[in-house]
Amino acid sequence: MDFRLPAKAEAFRAEVQEFLAEHLTAEMIAATRDGTIHSPELHRAIADRGWLSGAVPAELGGGGMDPVELCVLLEELQLHQAPADALGVAVVTVSMILEHGNDFLRSETVPRLLSGEALGCFGYSEPESGSDVAAARTRAVRDGGGWIINGSKMWTTLAHVADYVLLLTRTDPDVPKHRGLTFFVVPLDTPGIEIRPVSTMGTERSNATFYDDVRLGDEWRLGEVNGGWNVMKTALKYERGIAGGQFPSPPVIEAAIDWGRTARRADGTRPIDDDAVRHQLVQAMIDVEVCRSFAYHTAALASEGEMFGVEGSMTKLFASESYKKHCAWFLDMMGADGLLTHDDPGAHMDGRIEEHFRHAPVTAIYGGTSEINRNLVAEGWLGLPRSR
Amino acid sequence: MRTRYSEDQQAVAEAFGDLFAREATPEAVRAAEAGCGFDRGLWSKLAAAGAPGMAVPVEHGGGGASLVDLAVVAFEWGRRIAPVPLVEHAVTARLLASLAESGAVDTALAGAVAGGEPIATLTLRPAGPDGAAPLVPAGAVADVVAGLRGDALVVGRDEPSGVARPNTAGLPLADRDLSDAGILATGEVARGAFDDALTEWKALMAVAYAGLTREVLAMGVAYVKQRHQFGVPVGSFQAVQHGLADAATRAEGARLLAFRAACAVDAVTDGAARLASMALLFGAESARFAADRVLQYHGGYGYSAEYDVQLYYRRAAAWLLQLGEPAAEIARLAEADLGPKRPKAA
Ligand SMILES: Cc1cc2nc3c(=O)[nH]c(=O)nc-3n(C[C@H](O)[C@H](O)[C@H](O)COP(=O)(O)OP(=O)(O)OC[C@H]3O[C@@H](n4cnc5c(N)ncnc54)[C@H](O)[C@@H]3O)c2cc1C
Numbered sequence: 001m002d003f004r005l006p007a008k009a010e011a012f013r014a015e016v017q018e019f020l021a022e023h024l025t026a027e028m029i030a031a032t033r034d035g036t037i038h039s040p041e042l043h044r045a046i047a048d049r050g051w052l053s054g055a056v057p058a059e060l061g062g063g064g065m066d067p068v069e070l071c072v073l074l075e076e077l078q079l080h081q082a083p084a085d086a087l088g089v090a091v092v093t094v095s096m097i098l099e100h101g102n103d104f105l106r107s108e109t110v111p112r113l114l115s116g117e118a119l120g121c122f123g124y125s126e127p128e129s130g131s132d133v134a135a136a137r138t139r140a141v142r143d144g145g146g147w148i149i150n151g152s153k154m155w156t157t158l159a160h161v162a163d164y165v166l167l168l169t170r171t172d173p174d175v176p177k178h179r180g181l182t183f184f185v186v187p188l189d190t191p192g193i194e195i196r197p198v199s200t201m202g203t204e205r206s207n208a209t210f211y212d213d214v215r216l217g218d219e220w221r222l223g224e225v226n227g228g229w230n231v232m233k234t235a236l237k238y239e240r241g242i243a244g245g246q247f248p249s250p251p252v253i254e255a256a257i258d259w260g261r262t263a264r265r266a267d268g269t270r271p272i273d274d275d276a277v278r279h280q281l282v283q284a285m286i287d288v289e290v291c292r293s294f295a296y297h298t299a300a301l302a303s304e305g306e307m308f309g310v311e312g313s314m315t316k317l318f319a320s321e322s323y324k325k326h327c328a329w330f331l332d333m334m335g336a337d338g339l340l341t342h343d344d345p346g347a348h349m350d351g352r353i354e355e356h357f358r359h360a361p362v363t364a365i366y367g368g369t370s371e372i373n374r375n376l377v378a379e380g381w382l383g384l385p386r387s388r
Numbered sequence: 389m390r391t392r393y394s395e396d397q398q399a400v401a402e403a404f405g406d407l408f409a410r411e412a413t414p415e416a417v418r419a420a421e422a423g424c425g426f427d428r429g430l431w432s433k434l435a436a437a438g439a440p441g442m443a444v445p446v447e448h449g450g451g452g453a454s455l456v457d458l459a460v461v462a463f464e465w466g467r468r469i470a471p472v473p474l475v476e477h478a479v480t481a482r483l484l485a486s487l488a489e490s491g492a493v494d495t496a497l498a499g500a501v502a503g504g505e506p507i508a509t510l511t512l513r514p515a516g517p518d519g520a521a522p523l524v525p526a527g528a529v530a531d532v533v534a535g536l537r538g539d540a541l542v543v544g545r546d547e548p549s550g551v552a553r554p555n556t557a558g559l560p561l562a563d564r565d566l567s568d569a570g571i572l573a574t575g576e577v578a579r580g581a582f583d584d585a586l587t588e589w590k591a592l593m594a595v596a597y598a599g600l601t602r603e604v605l606a607m608g609v610a611y612v613k614q615r616h617q618f619g620v621p622v623g624s625f626q627a628v629q630h631g632l633a634d635a636a637t638r639a640e641g642a643r644l645l646a647f648r649a650a651c652a653v654d655a656v657t658d659g660a661a662r663l664a665s666m667a668l669l670f671g672a673e674s675a676r677f678a679a680d681r682v683l684q685y686h687g688g689y690g691y692s693a694e695y696d697v698q699l700y701y702r703r704a705a706a707w708l709l710q711l712g713e714p715a716a717e718i719a720r721l722a723e724a725d726l727g728p729k730r731p732k733a734a
Contacts, residue, residue: 001397001456003648004655006389068389257726273729278722279715285725286666293644300391314637377636378629382609387626 003296005068012069016076019049024082030350033342035197035205036161037085038119046087047116055091055242056114060098067241071299075292078247086119086158088242093120093166095238097185100223100231105185109164121162123153123186123209124232130154131372133168134177134229138211140169140184147184147221149192149214155366156209159195162188165209166235172226181228184220191215202359239367240312241302246295248323248356248363253284255352256330263337263348271333280329287322294318310380313373320363321370327357391644397460404464407437412470414696420471421558421699424528424550427471434472435504441481448485449499455482455588455654459595459647466599469703473509473526473560475592477501480508480534483585484543492572493543501532506545510585511535511564512711515542519567525710527562528552534585537566541578544569557706583661591653591664593707594646597671600707601639601678604700608632608682615687622685631681638674646671665721672708679704 005013028039046052055070056062065073077084094113097105112118129135138151149169159165165186172180188195192214198206223231260272260281271277294315301308330353331338342351364370378384393401411430420427434440443458444450458478465474481501488498501508509530515521515537524533528551534543544566552560573581609632612623622628649667652660679701683690690697708714723729 001393001647001651002390002655003644003651004389004657009389260726267732269732270730272726273732275715275719275729278726278729279718281726282718282721285721286670289648289663289666290641290645290670293648294641296389296648297391297644300389303389311640314640317634318637318641371630374630374633375626377633381636381640382605382629382632384609384613384629384632385621385624387624387629 009068009072013072013076016073020076020080020082024080028083029081032083033203035203037083037204038158038161039083042082042084043086044116047114052087052090052116053114056094060095067302068299071295074244075247075295078244079250081251088244089120089158091242092235092238096166096231096235097222099234102219104219105222109185118163119158119161120164120166121156121158123156123165123167125153125155127152127154131369134181136168136170136181138169140171140182143215146215146217149211149216151211153209155206157206159188159207159209164188168228168232178229180226182225183222183228183231184216185222186216186220202362203355243312245363246291246315246319248319249284249288249326252326252330252353252356253281255349256281256333259334259348277333284326291319310377313376317370317373323363324360327360331357393460397457400457400460401464404461407433408464408468408470412468414699417469417471417699424552425471425558425560426529430470431472439474440477440504441502443478444481444485444502448488449502450485456650459592459650462592462596463599466596467603469600469699473507473529475589475596476509476526477507479585479588480510482588483534483581487572506531508532510589512586515566519565521564521566523561524564526560527564528560533564533566535566536578536582537569539575539578540571541573541582542566542569542571557702559706587653587661587664590668591650594664594667594671595650597675597707598643598646600700600704601642601675604679604682604697605636605639607697608685612685628685635678635681639678642671642674662721662724665717668708669714669717675704
């Protein structure tokens, strides 16, 4: 056993830090306040460095970056609050297309996605189905050699800046739900698609997308007809490798320490000299080390060629639930000052803690809710019977 | 980088796992509780298997294994909450061996301790200037006691009383008198040697806690699968499943952090002491959480003396408290990470 990262990975960390010092600007981070956690410049710079194609598994023809180095890349991006949500989306999209796509899809979309010129997005969730994603109702019906698609998707994040949506559709309503699904790669400029913004309590903007008699050639189909659930399973597999989300708390802790040192209470004392505050800061730092241990462990397993499963659910569950707790603690620590948003010139560190406080709940919802992850741990790790 | 056991470590885990499962049965744990919290027969078997000094260098009579290898054994020890002072003895044996290196300790004593007799322990908290060391772990059974007295590192050798102060987990805790203990080092050297031993204790106890938690969860899972209410296993109720899933998630995080800390201490990495301390605190907290959930999901039987979960529940709280208040440990971490507290202006 040896949990220390290899020297090569630490050298790579230095490279990533240099890259971020050069390419990541405060303006980029601030620009995400319009709700789109994506910076085209940064995304292209990451692609130009070869890290996007690098993150695609080698067996699919990607760069096959060592999972430990990939973990370091994701760690540094998160520690620096880099708006890089599109990286994971791109890697998963490309991986799915390389695994299931026909020659047309591979040559038409993959080079553009890998260069960072085009973006993908996920169209799985619908107004009536989220956790039960296999219950999707958006219909795709044969039309000669092609397809006509009708329906609506909810939470199609990044659709307003993306070029393709990976769309989960129902092609056979008369069989058990998992057996009547088919995936398509749908160019978002196809006639009949409407994208409406969905705003959130946090900073993110998401979208509702509507599909009204959208006509599509069969070459845009991804995987077998009625084989969509298989494709979905590989999406979940690739997402595990690039999911990130293990380090949401450090920027909040950093802001809390800064506040603790610089603010003065009515009696003239510094919050950081208060044992209750110190206690919470230490607890939060311990939680971060737990997250880091999970992250390094899953990366090490992956680099040994071991496919981890439930460990990914545990990591996400622990990281998001502890992050929510930290945000609430440190918001409280600031008292009334904690309420100020970044629009107020006096807000501490641009209202960072307040902003994280509003962002935190979503991390326990998207990408599989905490309840769904607990179900997965109960069944897959503890071997408990299916819940009732 | 490898976050799983090596093949050798796997073999060590299996060998000691078998030994503890066979010898440190719940009956043996209960029998030890009725006495002073110590099972001499088990200790002899462990000594014969080379466990007490396994991580002591060969030239000082040990097995030359690494601290991480020892941690693999500590995990199995924790799983069975075995009534022998393995961790205290092992870290004291390493301390004595390192002091024998510089001539401060008689090599014969270091070698004997590495062999498992006499039993040695460490006062986790400094003794008073008068040498009074209250509630020393394994104090009821250890002949050799090392610790800090003022700014001096001392080692005393005395016949132990064989009587523990009655305590919540039946641990062999006893007060010891270090007033006559010989001085091995003073000042910074003393503090450094003691802190290193204490850091090792924290890392190993963190791993032991992970073992305890693993076992108490396994007990809980087996119970909720077999116990039926309303015509179904209680383990099919989602409220029960989610409580256990949270416990299992923390348990896995605690296990990884504990072994990561043990690796860091072994490799003398910067920040190793910090990680060991964090791993211990988190290990204790997740052990208590798991034991609490498992006791709860046993219903009334969990509270009965007959079931084993109560044995784990009490130790989950007790092991850490031997070090003192958890808040004090957190305050030490805060001091290191956040700087000292500024005194309130007058
Ligand atoms: C900001 C944001 C961005 C998103 N981006 C995308 C995206 O890009 N693409 C996309 O496809 N989706 C996206 N999603 C959707 C996200 O994946 C879903 O919100 C999530 O899977 C939960 O589904 P739901 O919202 O329909 O909640 P529901 O599934 O309706 O759940 C409601 C509640 O019931 C609980 N629950 C449901 N089933 C169970 C069960 N079996 N056991 C116990 N409890 C259960 C849930 O945990 C939750 O607490 C996004 C969501 C948000 C908020």
